[in-house]
Amino acid sequence: MESPYSEKVVELFKNPKNVGEIENPDGKAKEGSPACGDMVKLFISVDEETKKITNIKFNSYGCASNIATGSIITEMAKGKTIDEAKKITWEEAAEELGGLPDIKAHCSVLAADALHEAIRDYEERHGIGKGEKPTTEEVVRERLKHVMNPLTGIDVVDSELVESIDLEDGTVSIKVDLAEDHQFAPALKEDIEEKLTVRQDVEKINIDFQG
Numbered sequence: 582m583e584s585p586y587s588e589k590v591v592e593l594f595k596n597p598k599n600v601g602e603i604e605n606p607d608g609k610a611k612e613g614s615p616a617c618g619d620m621v622k623l624f625i626s627v628d629e630e631t632k633k634i635t636n637i638k639f640n641s642y643g644c645a646s647n648i649a650t651g652s653i654i655t656e657m658a659k660g661k662t663i664d665e666a667k668k669i670t671w672e673e674a675a676e677e678l679g680g681l682p683d684i685k686a687h688c689s690v691l692a693a694d695a696l697h698e699a700i701r702d703y704e705e706r707h708g709i710g711k712g713e714k715p716t717t718e719e720v721v722r723e724r725l726k727h728v729m730n731p732l733t734g735i736d737v738v739d740s741e742l743v744e745s746i747d748l749e750d751g752t753v754s755i756k757v758d759l760a761e762d763h764q765f766a767p768a769l770k771e772d773i774e775e776k777l778t779v780r781q782d783v784e785k786i787n788i789d790f791q792g
């Protein structure tokens with residue numbers, strides 16, 4: 582039977598480049614795909630002066646297409662400035678792979694999202710780019726759209742797990758519609774905190790579980 586995958590996808594699935602983690606990265610991301618529930622982690626080191634990505638690694642907990650896209654997109658981003666790397670799209674990565682079957686497009690979207698999120702994480706830690714904007718309810722909501730609800734595989738905002746967001750003097754208070762002793766509560770708390778602590782003007786995060 583003819584393979585739906587290009588030779589390049591098969592080759593990079595077998596021998597992916599840039600796999601692993603970076604200790605003390607300058608930016609990192611953990612993204613989940615609402616389409617399939619798979620996950621990818623991506624880490625970057627950035628030169629403070631030139632803003633070039635000097636090192637980049639990823640770990641995929643996804644399928645062959647995701648591993649191949651993670652490999653190609655990290656190769657494409659390495660050596661680029663963060664502004665250049667931000668412009669790399671999932672379509673370009675898929676094209677570089679010689680195409681992906683339509684039902685596998687989301688695997689490439691997941692890898693591109695992880696790259697863009699790791700850059701965003703870097704910017705937020707350094708108060709540049711998107712990190713320059715003051716934290717508003719809208720910003721918090723947007724950040725929480727990158728936290729997956731483990732019960733549904735959809736983000737915590739769209740799955741209506743987040744009941745309310747309040748902001749006051751650098752303190753973000755979030756009400757979550759889940760019991761405090763739920764098995765997923767600690768991981769969810771960690772994910773939410775991770776997305777918000779990097780913001781320069783957030784001093785405290787209160788997460789109130791009330792399911």
Ligand code: FES
Pocket residue numbers: 614617618619620643644645646647685687688691
């Ligand atoms: Fe989940 Fe490809 S099917 S990342």
